[in-house]
Amino acid sequence: MRKSNALYKNQGIHVITAIFTVEQGVTKVLLVKRKNEPYKGDWILTGGALYNNEDLETGALREIEEKSGIKNIDIEQFKSFGRVDRSPVMRMVAVAYIGIIDSSRVKILRETTNTTNADWFPIDKIPGLGFDHEEILNEALKYLQSKIITTDILKSLFPNGFTLPEIQKTYEAILNKKIDRRNFRKKLLSLDLIEDTLETRKFEGKKPAKLYKFKSTIKNKNVF
Amino acid sequence: MRKSNALYKNQGIHVITAIFTVEQGVTKVLLVKRKNEPYKGDWILTGGALYNNEDLETGALREIEEKSGIKNIDIEQFKSFGRVDRSPVMRMVAVAYIGIIDSSRVKILRETTNTTNADWFPIDKIPGLGFDHEEILNEALKYLQSKIITTDILKSLFPNGFTLPEIQKTYEAILNKKIDRRNFRKKLLSLDLIEDTLETRKFEGKKPAKLYKFKSTIKNKNVF
DNA sequence: ACAAAAGTGTTGACTTTACACCCATGG
DNA sequence: CCATGGGTGTAAAGTCAACACTTTTGT
Numbered sequence: 001m002r003k004s005n006a007l008y009k010n011q012g013i014h015v016i017t018a019i020f021t022v023e024q025g026v027t028k029v030l031l032v033k034r035k036n037e038p039y040k041g042d043w044i045l046t047g048g049a050l051y052n053n054e055d056l057e058t059g060a061l062r063e064i065e066e067k068s069g070i071k072n073i074d075i076e077q078f079k080s081f082g083r084v085d086r087s088p089v090m091r092m093v094a095v096a097y098i099g100i101i102d103s104s105r106v107k108i109l110r111e112t113t114n115t116t117n118a119d120w121f122p123i124d125k126i127p128g129l130g131f132d133h134e135e136i137l138n139e140a141l142k143y144l145q146s147k148i149i150t151t152d153i154l155k156s157l158f159p160n161g162f163t164l165p166e167i168q169k170t171y172e173a174i175l176n177k178k179i180d181r182r183n184f185r186k187k188l189l190s191l192d193l194i195e196d197t198l199e200t201r202k203f204e205g206k207k208p209a210k211l212y213k214f215k216s217t218i219k220n221k222n223v224f
Numbered sequence: 225m226r227k228s229n230a231l232y233k234n235q236g237i238h239v240i241t242a243i244f245t246v247e248q249g250v251t252k253v254l255l256v257k258r259k260n261e262p263y264k265g266d267w268i269l270t271g272g273a274l275y276n277n278e279d280l281e282t283g284a285l286r287e288i289e290e291k292s293g294i295k296n297i298d299i300e301q302f303k304s305f306g307r308v309d310r311s312p313v314m315r316m317v318a319v320a321y322i323g324i325i326d327s328s329r330v331k332i333l334r335e336t337t338n339t340t341n342a343d344w345f346p347i348d349k350i351p352g353l354g355f356d357h358e359e360i361l362n363e364a365l366k367y368l369q370s371k372i373i374t375t376d377i378l379k380s381l382f383p384n385g386f387t388l389p390e391i392q393k394t395y396e397a398i399l400n401k402k403i404d405r406r407n408f409r410k411k412l413l414s415l416d417l418i419e420d421t422l423e424t425r426k427f428e429g430k431k432p433a434k435l436y437k438f439k440s441t442i443k444n445k446n447v448f
Numbered sequence: 449a450c451a452a453a454a455g456t457g458t459t460g461a462c463t464t465t466a467c468a469c470c471c472a473t474g475g
Numbered sequence: 476c477c478a479t480g481g482g483t484g485t486a487a488a489g490t491c492a493a494c495a496c497t498t499t500t501g502t
Contacts, residue, residue: 056317164454206499207498406483409483
């Protein structure tokens with residue numbers, strides 16, 4: 001039977017999530033510091049080994065909570081990673097997810113059973129990461145950038161709505177480029193993703209800005 | 225250690241590929257018939273268990289060759305599947321790929337060590353599939369449709385070039401819709417993906433059509 | 449009253465869509 | 476000579492990119 005075959009023995013699955021946030025126009029990702037070998041003392045993305053009794057997404061969410069205390073976030077699978085030597089301990093394939101949350105609304109656990117620290121790192125100031133997590137993080141960012149234009153993936157960054165200047169700054173942070181204000185507004189409003197609340201909120205100006213929120217329904221597009 | 229923990233024991237990785245072709249305007253996928261339990265006698269996509277000494281893509285290619293005889297094709301990872309009960313034998317997570325080839329240029333093995341048959345099935349006439357392969361196939365088709373417009377993913381369908389009427393029929397088969405001939409040509413030519421050879425070839429008409437081929441370089445696009 | 453950000457419209461360039469006629473070849 | 480699919484152009488609508496001035500508020 002299979003278990004006796006060395007070709008298949010001792011395989012496992014990692015579920016890894018790159019959790020992003022944007023603070024004052026700076027895109028950051030949550031990293032945790034490993035307490036144990038391998039890669040003891042290195043920073044890595046939240047994640048760990050999948051249990052037999054849980055689906056992939058369930059496992060990813062459990063790992064996020066175990067390593068950071070963050071519960072119940074929306075995550076989206078984007079790619080799997082399986083280089084033979086990506087883990088030095090045994091053969092592990094990683095199924096990777098991204099999540100995006102408002103960091104000011106969660107309290108992260110600094111220390112847990114398997115980690116000695118946790119923090120938000122600006123994406124242009126990432127330390128060397130354990131395992132293949134630098135590669136995973138790079139792909140995660142690319143995926144995030146490709147999705148923010150036409151989806152409501154930023155929804156959970158703004159649980160209490162957002163003003164247009166505010167969300168534009170977020171777009172600019174994630175895409176790492178400036179966008180014309182008038183064109184940005186026209187585009188975002190035309191996508192049918194967001195709607196006006198009747199409230200206003202102050203952001204950077206003295207004049208209060210209109211408050212918007214993402215609609216509950218999603219819409220996709222085709223080319224032909 | 226890990227191996228003694230029932231939460232992690234006996235996990236494995238499937239590498240599964242949905243191989244598509246288009247024959248006379250009909251999109252088809254390669255299925256193989258299982259020789260053994262579980263799902264003995266059921267049709268499934270090509271694939272199987274990943275070895276410890278191979279990367280994901282290598283394993284997917286080996287499985288394709290073992291189950292169909294097809295060698296060295298281009299494949300692209302699109303999603304992973306990990307429902308707890310997706311395999312009745314042990315906990316398996318599937319990393320899924322798509323491939324697309326010209327079926328007339330390969331000879332598929334009907335019977336192998338683990339399969340009793342292999343054949344191309346039109347995508348609207350798929351029998352019930354073993355494991356979660358119906359779900360994987362559905363996602364594979366969606367992925368393929370999302371990619372053909374702006375990439376050269378069809379390249380390997382036309383190793384000897386193609387005429388515009390010919391490739392348009394392929395687009396229509398995969399997207400399952402009619403496209404205006406003049407607009408299709410303008411768009412495809414404008415994408416800078418294909419180039420004129422100086423030859424012609426007959427397709428459906430009596431008048432020979434110009435022969436094109438995909439360029440070797442790829443180009444992608446952004447929104448903002 | 450002024451500083452600072454919020455809010456708004458128009459024009460030209462480009463892209464997309466819809467649509468009809470001539471061309472080359474085989475029979 | 477005619478039937479069949481191959482090949483082409485144009486106009487109208489829509490989208491995208493560039494650009495400057497007015498409004499609201501706090502101080």
